[in-house]
Amino acid sequence: MKRLIFIKGGNETLEYFSREIGIYAAKLGYDIFWWDMTAPLSSREAFLALDAKSDAVLFTFNFIGLSGESQFAFSEDIDLFSHYGMRKICFLVDHPLYYYTQLEANKPEDIFVLFVDEDHLNYFKRFYPEWNKCGYMPLAGNILHRFCLGEDGGCQKEDEGCRGEDKGCQKEDGISLSEKTLSIPVDEDMLIYDNINSRGLTPDQYSLRPIQVLFAGHLINFKNIEEKIAAADADTREFIYGMLEDMKKDPQLNLNKALADRLSEEFPNESMQVIRKAVHDYGFVDMYIRGYQRQRVLRAVNAAGIPMTIIGRGWERADFINPDLVTMKKGLWTTECLEHMFNSKVTLNVLPNFKSGYHDRIFSGMLAGSLVATDSNAYLDRVLISGTNCIKYGLKSDGELVDFVGQLNNYLENPMEGYEIAVKGRKMAESDHTWKNRAERIFMVTKL
Numbered sequence: 001m002k003r004l005i006f007i008k009g010g011n012e013t014l015e016y017f018s019r020e021i022g023i024y025a026a027k028l029g030y031d032i033f034w035w036d037m038t039a040p041l042s043s044r045e046a047f048l049a050l051d052a053k054s055d056a057v058l059f060t061f062n063f064i065g066l067s068g069e070s071q072f073a074f075s076e077d078i079d080l081f082s083h084y085g086m087r088k089i090c091f092l093v094d095h096p097l098y099y100y101t102q103l104e105a106n107k108p109e110d111i112f113v114l115f116v117d118e119d120h121l122n123y124f125k126r127f128y129p130e131w132n133k134c135g136y137m138p139l140a141g142n143i144l145h146r147f148c149l150g151e152d153g154g155c156q157k158e159d160e161g162c163r164g165e166d167k168g169c170q171k172e173d174g175i176s177l178s179e180k181t182l183s184i185p186v187d188e189d190m191l192i193y194d195n196i197n198s199r200g201l202t203p204d205q206y207s208l209r210p211i212q213v214l215f216a217g218h219l220i221n222f223k224n225i226e227e228k229i230a231a232a233d234a235d236t237r238e239f240i241y242g243m244l245e246d247m248k249k250d251p252q253l254n255l256n257k258a259l260a261d262r263l264s265e266e267f268p269n270e271s272m273q274v275i276r277k278a279v280h281d282y283g284f285v286d287m288y289i290r291g292y293q294r295q296r297v298l299r300a301v302n303a304a305g306i307p308m309t310i311i312g313r314g315w316e317r318a319d320f321i322n323p324d325l326v327t328m329k330k331g332l333w334t335t336e337c338l339e340h341m342f343n344s345k346v347t348l349n350v351l352p353n354f355k356s357g358y359h360d361r362i363f364s365g366m367l368a369g370s371l372v373a374t375d376s377n378a379y380l381d382r383v384l385i386s387g388t389n390c391i392k393y394g395l396k397s398d399g400e401l402v403d404f405v406g407q408l409n410n411y412l413e414n415p416m417e418g419y420e421i422a423v424k425g426r427k428m429a430e431s432d433h434t435w436k437n438r439a440e441r442i443f444m445v446t447k448l
Contacts, residue, residue, distance in 0.1 A: 002448065003056040004030050005047075005081070007065050009037035014061040014093070016142060016334040017360075020435035021059065021442070028443070037064075040071035044080075053084040057448060061091045063102035066111070082110060089114065089446050093139065095255055095353070096124050100280035103128060112446050117357030118379070119254045127260070127276040135445045138379070140438040141363025141429050144338040201369040201426070206345065206419040212307045212412055214344035214370070215298060216337045216361060219314030220291025225284045239266065240285065247289045247353075251395035252377065254355040255279075255286055286353050293375075293395055294350045295320075300398075301348065302326065304405040306412065309344070311337055337361070341368035345418055346391075346408065349374035366390075366429035371411060371422040373404070383432075389425040 004025050006018040022032050033050065035043045050056065058065065058081045065072045066079060066088065074083040081088060088111045092099060095117070108131040115121040121136045229240050239262075247258050263278050264270075270278075299320045301308055311329040315321055329336070341347050347365030351358060355377045362380075365372040366389070373391040376384065386392035391411070393404035411418035442448070 002030050003033055003050070003052070004448075005033050005035060005056055005058045005086070007035045007037060007060055009039070010064045011062070013334050014064065017061060017091075017093075017139075017435070018059070020140070020142060021439050024436045024439035025443075028439075030448075035065070035072075037069075037071065044071065047080065054086060056084075057087045057089060059089045059091075061093060063090055063092075063099055063106070066090065066106055067102050068105065082107070088112070089442070089448075091137065092116070092120070095120050095283075095286065096128070097255070097259075097276075097279045097283045097286070100276065103131070108132070114442070114445075115357075117354045119256050119354075119356045123256050123260060126256075127272055127279075129272075137438060137442060137445065138357055138433075139360040139363075140435045141365075141367040141433050142334060142338060142360060143367055143434065144335065144342065201419070201423060203416055203419050206369065206422060207415040209343050209345045209370075211309045211340060211344040213301060213346045213348050213373075213408070214309050214311070214340050214365075215348045215350075216311040216340075217294060217350065218312040219318055220287055220294065221314065222288065222291060225288050228284055240282070243282075243285050244288060247285075248292065251293065251375070252355055255353055259285055290352050296395065296398075296401065297348070297350050297375075297393075300401040300405050301408065304409060306405065306408060308348075309340060311340060338364060338368060341365050341370050344368075344370045345412060345415060345422075346371045346373055351375050351377065355379075362390075363429040363433040366422070366425035367434070369422055369426050371418040372425055373408060383428075387421065389421060389428050391421070 004022070006022055008015045008018065022034075026032050033047070033056070035047060037043075047053075060066065065081065068079075072079045072081070074080045090111050091114045093116050096103065096115075108128070111131075112133040112135070113124065113131060114135055114137040115124065116137065116139050118136050121134060124131065124134055229237055232240065243258050243262060247253050259282055260275065260279050263275055263282070267275065267278070295318065298308075298310070298315075298318075302320055302322055302325060305325065307325050307327075309327045309329065311331065313330050315326070315328055329340075341364060344365075347361065347368070347370040349359060349361050349365070349372060351374065356379045358374075358377070358380055362372055362374055362384075371391065373393065374380070374384075375395050376386075376392045380392070384390045384392060391404070391407060393407075394400035411421075
């Protein structure tokens, strides 16, 4: 029996993704081992006791376990997984520029790297040609496995009939959470029973959802970025501001063209290694544009007088937020986001700089029976139809945002119209965009 090694206790969202994949891997007959970063000594002891370690496969996200963490070290020069000759699959959920250090430190022949955006993969192939084991794999929507969640968000092995991590988060009778009737508390005084069984969400249940619009994401601090830019020399500042203006004018301009191509043109005689280091160093350009577009959209929704719930840190500092219209939640746990999606008429998404991929919150919102409103890109234009299974809006001009909030108001005032779209979105997500779908593709692509 093949064994997969997953890591928990590091990043909560990535742990949730790992658990989703682990559920389907277990059903396919894989033996699952969990390394708990919050219990490194016992995890290490259990790992060392495993037989046939060289036949096991590490499945990790964002180089967790391969970033020089002391608990995974065999010696100063090598990690445990490499020492035992294990295959490694690393799923990167953001642009490769953020993993420059790890890519420089690890050996390309040891790791199969998956990317959530085709542009990320193209950048990787261009600037890291020595890494020939790679592929594209879009993210999936998350399902709230509530029966199996404990107070800390972890899987309970015995409580309420859950089979436990090794057998997947599922009730003993074989009926998964998505086929049950659940109570999803948002606040103590706000309790909605949301039937998400195979018959689907009813119109009355949708219209009774208490949250009008939900947004999940942090406020990005421009001050730190602006201070970094201000500290540069005049030519560098002009170069940076030029990139930022290009990306503001063209929301579909990806980082490969806006940043990597521009640096290559500016420094034509520099090596590939120098350019990829420079792309890493200028990564704050990406964060600035993410924050800029995020604020534009939320400002437009707030200015239209639409009530909104925001899950994320820092929004109390935003000068455009009307506190009478906005309920703020500082936490950003996956389980919390999913609970709120189940109680939201509309889930509002603003893409990061993914121009050939998407954020998991799009299909998570659909699986929760929420009407998803999102900006779009080349990939999403192939799979989403605005007004049929979602609402899509443009970022090219402020006028497009004005039109969008008008549409949004209409769907909130006429919830049955929003309900029809939410139902179609949910059916599409259930059919093609769950972690079960992705797990099957991952195992095929990586030849597990």
